[in-house]
Amino acid sequence: MADSKDLKHEANHDPVTGEGEFHPAGTAGGAAVGGAVGIGAAAAAGAAMGAAAGPIGLAAGAVVGAVAGGLAGKAVAERVDPTVEDEYWRNNHTTQTFTAGRPFDDFHGAYRTGYEGADRYPDKTFDEVEPDLQNDYARNRGASTLDWPDSRDAARASWDRIVAQRVER
Template sequence: MSDLNHTNTDRNADPLTNEPGAHPIGTGIGAAGGAVTGAAAGSLGGPVGAAMGAVVGAVIGGLAGKGAAEAVNPTAEDAHWRDTFVREPYYSDAYTYDDYAPAYRAGYQSVIDGRGDWNEARTNLQQRWDVDHRQSSRLNWMDAEPAAKAAWERADRIWKQTKQE
């Protein structure tokens, strides 16, 4: 398919190079986390070591965040869950896809954001469900959690699989 058939949002074009597949949020989150970790590790070498550690950590973290963001495609995840949510064991016909979608989005976004452990992601998601993630969903956290976990596990598998390739 040619680029003429895709909008800029479909291509996720890099704002500088116009190349498809830019993931500035994933890269930025990874860079920030890497900078903190690198600075802490480099602090053993004094202020210069901390500064160098922050720079190296930011680069490595940025690449990791970009990798997760490239591996886990939100458009593909939304399409997957829209097609399969009614076959999930937690599904209730009292709810629509629009009720489950914020939980799925929060789950796979946690992997993109670098939460490499479900327990860490779960704690964060539970704390933020009513404030940030729930939107217009009618699900309370107890009903949303299985959907968020399913999306997190799927995204985590995709991310780990691409790291091995």
């Protein structure tokens, strides 16, 4: 099994600019979709404005659409990866002080609640959205017999991991 250092999130740096969070596949995919949408919108606008404005509108729409689509693709690529998070918590569960010797499966829903919540509420604190997280845990807990008070620390640890990764970026 990989240790926690191997699973630590590393920022993807652009090999040319050195900028953090380089996601070529997500950005390119978004640019392609955005460009296609921009071309369609520009073509409609260009046709409405007349033949002289059509090519200019088409070109401008393609550029704006590609940029907007690229940014949207990058945002999607930066979302929390549940497979990575589940693997991390499965491998590091026994090192947590709140587990009291209970198996990973008892806390899996709480870990999931934490990392999904941190992704869903990026501009909020855990305490601000705790009532929402408690409701989410009721849906995520699966077969776990743990109630929210017994699993809250696991959700908080998972939330804190995602927040710390954002700070590192």
